[in-house]
Amino acid sequence: MSLLEVKNLRKVYTTRLGGTGVEALKNVSFAVEAGEFVAIMGESGSGKTTLLNILAALDRPSGGRVLLNGEDMASVRERDLTAFRRDNLGFVFQDFNLLDAFTVRDNIFLPLVLAGKSYDEMNLRLLPLTKALGIGELLNKFPYELSGGQKQRTAIARALITQPAILLADEPTGALDSKASESLLRVFESLNAQGQTILMVTHSVTAASHAKRTLFLRDGMIYHQLYRGNRTGGEMFAEISNTLTVMTSGSGENGHA
Amino acid sequence: MRKLDFYPRLALRSIRLNGKFYLPYLLSGAISAAMLYDILFLNMNRGIYALKGANAVQGLLGFGALVVALFSLALILYTNGFLMKRRQKELGLYNILGMEKRHLGRLLLWEGVYTALICIGGGLLLGILLSKLFLLLLCAIIRTSVPFGFEVPGEAVLYTVVAFGGIYLFTFLLNLFRLGRVKPIELLKGTETGEREPRTKWLLALVGFVTMAAGYYLSVTVQDPLRALGIFFIAVVLVIIGTYCLFIAGSIWVLKALRKNKKFYYQPRHFTNLSGMLHRMKRNGAGLATICILSTMVLVTISTTLCLYAGADRVIGSLYGREVQTYVFGGGPENREKVMAVYEQVLRERGVEGRNLTAFCAYADEPEYNWRTAAAPYFDRGVTEEVLGDPSGQVFFTYVGCDVDKDANTYELRLALESGVNDLCSDPTFAYDRTFTDDGRGDRFDYWSSLGGFFFIGLFLGSLFLMAAVLIVYYKQVSEGYEDVRSFQIMQQVGMTQREVKSSIKSQISLVFFLPLLAAACHTAGAFPMTKLILTLFGLSNTGLFGLCSLVTILIFAVVYYLIYRLTAREYYRIVRR
Numbered sequence: 001m002s003l004l005e006v007k008n009l010r011k012v013y014t015t016r017l018g019g020t021g022v023e024a025l026k027n028v029s030f031a032v033e034a035g036e037f038v039a040i041m042g043e044s045g046s047g048k049t050t051l052l053n054i055l056a057a058l059d060r061p062s063g064g065r066v067l068l069n070g071e072d073m074a075s076v077r078e079r080d081l082t083a084f085r086r087d088n089l090g091f092v093f094q095d096f097n098l099l100d101a102f103t104v105r106d107n108i109f110l111p112l113v114l115a116g117k118s119y120d121e122m123n124l125r126l127l128p129l130t131k132a133l134g135i136g137e138l139l140n141k142f143p144y145e146l147s148g149g150q151k152q153r154t155a156i157a158r159a160l161i162t163q164p165a166i167l168l169a170d171e172p173t174g175a176l177d178s179k180a181s182e183s184l185l186r187v188f189e190s191l192n193a194q195g196q197t198i199l200m201v202t203h204s205v206t207a208a209s210h211a212k213r214t215l216f217l218r219d220g221m222i223y224h225q226l227y228r229g230n231r232t233g234g235e236m237f238a239e240i241s242n243t244l245t246v247m248t249s250g251s252g253e254n255g256h257a
Numbered sequence: 258m259r260k261l262d263f264y265p266r267l268a269l270r271s272i273r274l275n276g277k278f279y280l281p282y283l284l285s286g287a288i289s290a291a292m293l294y295d296i297l298f299l300n301m302n303r304g305i306y307a308l309k310g311a312n313a314v315q316g317l318l319g320f321g322a323l324v325v326a327l328f329s330l331a332l333i334l335y336t337n338g339f340l341m342k343r344r345q346k347e348l349g350l351y352n353i354l355g356m357e358k359r360h361l362g363r364l365l366l367w368e369g370v371y372t373a374l375i376c377i378g379g380g381l382l383l384g385i386l387l388s389k390l391f392l393l394l395l396c397a398i399i400r401t402s403v404p405f406g407f408e409v410p411g412e413a414v415l416y417t418v419v420a421f422g423g424i425y426l427f428t429f430l431l432n433l434f435r436l437g438r439v440k441p442i443e444l445l446k447g448t449e450t451g452e453r454e455p456r457t458k459w460l461l462a463l464v465g466f467v468t469m470a471a472g473y474y475l476s477v478t479v480q481d482p483l484r485a486l487g488i489f490f491i492a493v494v495l496v497i498i499g500t501y502c503l504f505i506a507g508s509i510w511v512l513k514a515l516r517k518n519k520k521f522y523y524q525p526r527h528f529t530n531l532s533g534m535l536h537r538m539k540r541n542g543a544g545l546a547t548i549c550i551l552s553t554m555v556l557v558t559i560s561t562t563l564c565l566y567a568g569a570d571r572v573i574g575s576l577y578g579r580e581v582q583t584y585v586f587g588g589g590p591e592n593r594e595k596v597m598a599v600y601e602q603v604l605r606e607r608g609v610e611g612r613n614l615t616a617f618c619a620y621a622d623e624p625e626y627n628w629r630t631a632a633a634p635y636f637d638r639g640v641t642e643e644v645l646g647d648p649s650g651q652v653f654f655t656y657v658g659c660d661v662d663k664d665a666n667t668y669e670l671r672l673a674l675e676s677g678v679n680d681l682c683s684d685p686t687f688a689y690d691r692t693f694t695d696d697g698r699g700d701r702f703d704y705w706s707s708l709g710g711f712f713f714i715g716l717f718l719g720s721l722f723l724m725a726a727v728l729i730v731y732y733k734q735v736s737e738g739y740e741d742v743r744s745f746q747i748m749q750q751v752g753m754t755q756r757e758v759k760s761s762i763k764s765q766i767s768l769v770f771f772l773p774l775l776a777a778a779c780h781t782a783g784a785f786p787m788t789k790l791i792l793t794l795f796g797l798s799n800t801g802l803f804g805l806c807s808l809v810t811i812l813i814f815a816v817v818y819y820l821i822y823r824l825t826a827r828e829y830y831r832i833v834r835r
């Protein structure tokens with residue numbers, strides 16, 4: 001049994017005016033095994049954020065199923081959904097989504113406080129995380145005192161402190177410069193090496209080349225996938241670029257046909 | 258041609274666009290203008306001039322008009338500042354898109370013109386519509402008949418237009434001055450500037466504590482009514498300073514202390530609230546203090562004037578005696594019964610009902626016996642059975658008096674009573690030195706209407722202050738709602754349920770709401786000993802009545818306040834949940 005199974009997922013956005021809806025996801029199926037590091041790529045508007053929002057239980061699909069550890073997410077009741085999300089999933093967003101009113105420490109603690117954990121337990125969990133992410137010095141600072149990379153690492157710590165089955169990330173390097181991106185991806189790799197399953201949506205070929213597997217999304221469907229295997233980052237980079245070129249020119253051909 | 262009406266149209270559009278903020282601004286401006294017009298209308302009303310004893314009322318109304326005008330200025334400046342801060346981003350965007358500052362100035366000018374037109378025009382209309390109602394209320398309070406007719410005094414209109422025209426002109430100039438000083442990048446940033454965590458200001462907290470304690474100490478220890486009046490103002494200033502300092506610095510201190518307590522802080526209920534409040538306490542403190550001061554003003558003005566009004570009968574009794582009254586000097590205690598019999602007979606014959614019949618014998622050794630003061634409680638309660646002074650001595654005088662119906666002719670009644678007493682005197686068994694009977698309606702009415710005038714002004718200004726408090730509360734909640742949208746979104750993503758969001762909002766808002774109310778109730782209680790003394794200057798020495806009036810005022814105010822709370826909390830929730 002896979003950790004995460006997505007079967008025939010469909011999502012139609014109906015406009016309020018009642019016009020024809022946008023079919024953001026047509027028929028998406030894939031599986032993620034425990035301990036994988038998967039990147040999802042695709043053009044703007046191909047449905048990446050939509051997919052991630054459904055996996056995150058922030059949105060409901062129009063059709064198809066999402067199974068986490070064999071449990072159908074559609075069977076989770078609406079009012080248990082928040083707790084389900086808190087206990088199983090961790091998120092990292094492009095624009096960090098830290099709360100200005102809290103220190104770094106309290107931002108990280110937030111999900112645990114909401115889950116009603118004791119202060120001692122929170123502290124116990126915090127220590128190894130801050131060490132791994134290198135933010136031990138920043139704990140008493142406020143978000144407006146941090147750089148972008150530091151903010152994103154704080155956000156990762158917040159996502160991981162609940163020890164989620166999967167870490168979901170929507171363009172985590174989107175707001176970072178190349179150096180900060182590189183160090184963030186290194187963090188992802190080392191987390192993955194320790195067994196953390198990661199699913200990351202990205203526009204950046206560099207970012208995707210750090211993953212063990214890359215899925216390509218086009219027009220609401222899985223178009224292709226690449227396994228990194230034993231290839232180096234450089235080789236992977238070239239391979240992904242090729243696939244993207246074929247995919248975009250392919251869409252041009254389709255347009256003519 | 259088209260270029261000419263570009264700015265007027267843009268101005269109209271941005272007023273409509275910012276409706277949530279502009280509407281209360283326009284509404285409160287119009288209501289203030291209406292209130293100024295109405296109080297001027299009453300002040301200049303010829304019908305009231307003609308009334309007996311209205312001079313005192315007229316003076317009070319003039320004073321009230323001044324307070325309304327000054328307070329309107331403060332209120333409009335405050336809300337305008339608030340509005341401008343909100344709109345900085347919009348103006349900054351226009352600036353980036355190529356509007357120069359003088360163009361923005363022109364936009365502000367047109368906005369000012371529209372605002373002034375709407376507020377003054379609407380205010381006058383509202384004021385004229387309400388003027389008769391206020392006249393009815395005033396006449397009911399001072400218990401006179403309402404003058405006929407409906408008038409719109411030109412002078413009242415003129416003064417209102419001039420006063421509010423001036424206020425809006427001043428506001429416009431101030432906005433222009435502010436606009437001239439800011440850099441475009443600051444315009445753009447506007448409300449978004451990352452608020453730093455406030456430091457604990459020890460000195461400020463200390464100053465607040467000391468001034469507050471001093472204010473309360475003065476109020477509690479003052480003994481002499483005449484000094485109380487002077488001390489009242491000192492104490493008010495001290496308590497206002499103390500309230501601001503404590504709300505600004507003290508609140509931060511308390512919140513930080515709470516945050517230090519890990520067990521308390523890291524609980525779902527306290528975690529988000531505490532840091533949320535701490536985060537914005539810098540601005541919150543001043544806003545809360547203002548709300549608290551305004552609430553206290555409402556409570557103190559209304560409770561004291563209400564008490565004066567409710568106790569007017571007694572006060573007038575102790576100052577002027579009853580409406581018809583007879584003194585018989587000399588003689589013995591049996592005179593009381595005899596004079597009372599005369600009263601009963603005359604009242605029955607003339608078909609007049611007597612109220613508050615008071616009859617007593619005053620005993621005294623010295624002729625200078627200050628019987629008025631000593632008799633005050635008797636007039637208060639309408640006692641008929643008791644004696645005044647030490648009954649083993651000699652009777653100084655016997656008093657019999659009562660109040661009568663409003664329509665009864667006290668002059669004729671007095672003549673009848675006089676002749677009745679004279680008949681009594683011609684009886685040789687009736688021992689006395691001299692007697693006299695009088696009626697005192699004129700003086701009484703003067704005093705009555707000035708107490709009623711006080712009450713009316715108290716109500717009038719009280720409602721103005723209340724409106725200001727409501728407005729500030731509303732602006733605070735709505736603007737914070739917009740600031741909090743993102744925080745609550747993030748918290749939901751991180752694992753906060755809808756229910757938790759709701760309860761978190763509820764506890765945060767209710768604290769912010771009820772803290773000022775609690776403090777205002779405390780201030781009102783703290784001012785009680787002092788205001789009680791000041792009331793004795795008006796002849797009112799009934800602590801129980803004053804306590805009751807204060808309690809009733811606080812209760813009614815709390816109900817009104819609670820309604821406002823419900824309304825703004827709903828608005829806040831609606832904004833946050835989007």
Ligand SMILES: Nc1ncnc2c1ncn2[C@@H]1O[C@H](COP(=O)(O)OP(=O)(O)OP(=O)(O)O)[C@@H](O)[C@H]1O
Pocket residue numbers: 013014022023024042043044045046047048049050051
């Ligand atoms: N809330 C919504 N209502 C209607 N249509 C939507 C909504 N959200 C997304 N869409 C549409 O669904 C499609 C997929 O959007 P999505 O945000 O998933 O793309 P994306 O792959 O994340 O793009 P990007 O790389 O630009 O972030 C787009 O055509 C978009 O217009």
Ligand SMILES: [Mg+2]
Pocket residue numbers: 048049050
């Ligand atoms: Mg996206």
